[in-house]
Amino acid sequence: MKTLKGPGIFLAQFVGAEPPFDRLETLADWAASLGYVGLQLPTGGADSIFDLERAAGSQAYCDDVAGMLADKGLQVTELSTHLQGQLVAVHPAYDELFDAFAPAEVRGRPQARQEWAVRQVKAAAVASRRLGLSAHATFSGALAWPYLYPWPQRPAGLVEEAFGELARRWRPILDAFDEAGVDVCYEIHPGEDLHDGATYERFLDLVGGHPRACLLYDPSHFVLQQLDYLAYIDLYHERIRAFHVKDAEFRPDGRSGVYGGYQGWVERPGRFRSLGDGQVDFGAIFSKLAAYDYPGWAVLEWECALKHPEDGAREGAPFIRDHIIRVTPHAFDDFASAGTDAARNRRLLGL
Template identity: 65%
Template sequence: MKTLKGPSLHLAQFSGGEAPFDSLANVSQWAADKGFKALQIPAWDQRLFNVGQAAQSQTYCDEIKGTLAEHGLQISELTTHIYGQLVAVHPAYDAMWDAFTPDHLLGRPQARTEWAVEQIKLAARASARLGLSEMGTFSGSLAWPYLFPFPQRPEGLIDAAFNELAKRWRPILDACDEVGVNLCYEIHPAEDLHDGTSFERFHALVGEHPRCNILFDPSHFVLQQLDYLSYLDIYHERIRMFHVKDAEFNPTGRQGIYGGYSNWIDRAGRFRSVGDGQVDFKQIFSKLAQFDYQGWATLEWECCLKNQEVGAREGAAFINQHIIQVTDHVFDDFAGAPVSAQQINSMLGLSPTHLQGIA
């Protein structure tokens, strides 16, 4: 077994236009002061990172690593969630996702998808230059609007959606394989890959691609009322990234999983700072240690109540408290005694004559 690494911090919810969140150097100092050991960098945020330059220049990548090292940090992973979402956008969401699109691609969905695919391939090459083996993403969502439709879904609609999804992602997975990077899909509501069943469908359609893996975030399982501990038992061999994010689900007579179109603070299911929600992190960290998870434990802070500065400081301490330093010996070794093969046979009542008769 190997002790998992952490704490790392996902920067997507922290980067911004004002210090200390306006540059990689500034946020590195801030994160180190909070107790983090690594940063998970969103590849789409040019305030922090230039993915095109990183894909082409080892010097640039060394400078990025050097910036973090000055503050005692390293890069845990790159993430490509925005690009991944743009690989497969249902037309209902076109207008909203144009906000994340370069101006010259506005109103051009096919060109936008082609651009996003290339950005993920650049991020994979950048990951390799940075010495990283895992990269996070979203699957996109061609089928999500038809999750619970009326009238009912026509036969073949979901098959067609997933066939197209696999067709778009297979070349990206192949590109990741060429540079030795695992692509880890965050299992997330609003994505076509939102639970075990949907992941299995996709995984089969991409030929059980070895680079097709999972980013595990238990908060999204709470909101779906899905057994996240059993999920770890089933899919631990595919889980290569881990977001430490908390949530709670408190259904009432007025609302449940769907939330009644309420704001986050008024929903039955809502995200909380780690330790303030209902996720059983003791069991999660125990299972990850048992299954020899060798990646990072990365805080993703999202909370409808708590200040992000407090959430980050508490989150780093929380992860440190939950990481299990795995043992290098069996606890009852002290009571063991050497026993010969002859003694073992004797303990079982197996005489040499009896063994010859069996042979």
């Protein structure tokens, strides 16, 4: 068994224009002061705190970043290309909205935008290798998502065509990560074609069971869609290589349920909460991940409809630390061991 690494924190929700949230170095000081020892770094966007293309081309830059963080008692847990991964596959219904994730020069040009996104995600493979990382966090993108509910009736072959194209786009990216020795960890998430176990299995089959097509486990999304998040670990633990520690609650009533009624996050029956304020059984999750030898980090992703983000971050580090199980090096009943004696074992069995 392995002891999970952590606590880590995903910085995407904290980057901003005001100090200390405007630069990686000052964000690192802030995170370290709260007790975090790992940072998951977002990439992409005009206000990015990490230069992905520079990292892919410069070992010196990666060494400088790693060294700066090490001086503060921190290390990179994973890089994230959630925004760029989303743009690997975009249904035209979302073109205008998702253009905001891309640089100005490719907006309004879906093919150019997709090519840029692929280059970015491949760059993340090289940058991750330079940083000595083994896992990478991203989204799959989506072509079939507008057809999630089968009404009007879906034409025969529509879903198969969408997933075939998704696999075709991702296969060379997965190969690039394989060459770099890094796992691609898809966050199973609404709005992505990979949004539950069934869709992940469909995709995995189409990429030939690719060894780098792995998973980022986030139980909050499963609470909101009423999927058994503990059984999910039993099914897919061999592919789970990243972990977002995020809480959620689902409280349906006579007005709305899983679909949410187009309501805001405060009013929805299903909403994300700060750690400890929702319904996720983290004790069971951390126990299962330890039992299954999960090799990675426990990383806070703060998203909450109610609590201030700085309060959520402050509370998150001790919450994760208290849930990490330092695994035992021996069995609890070893004190009563009678040793190994093959002849005695045969006698006990009457052989």
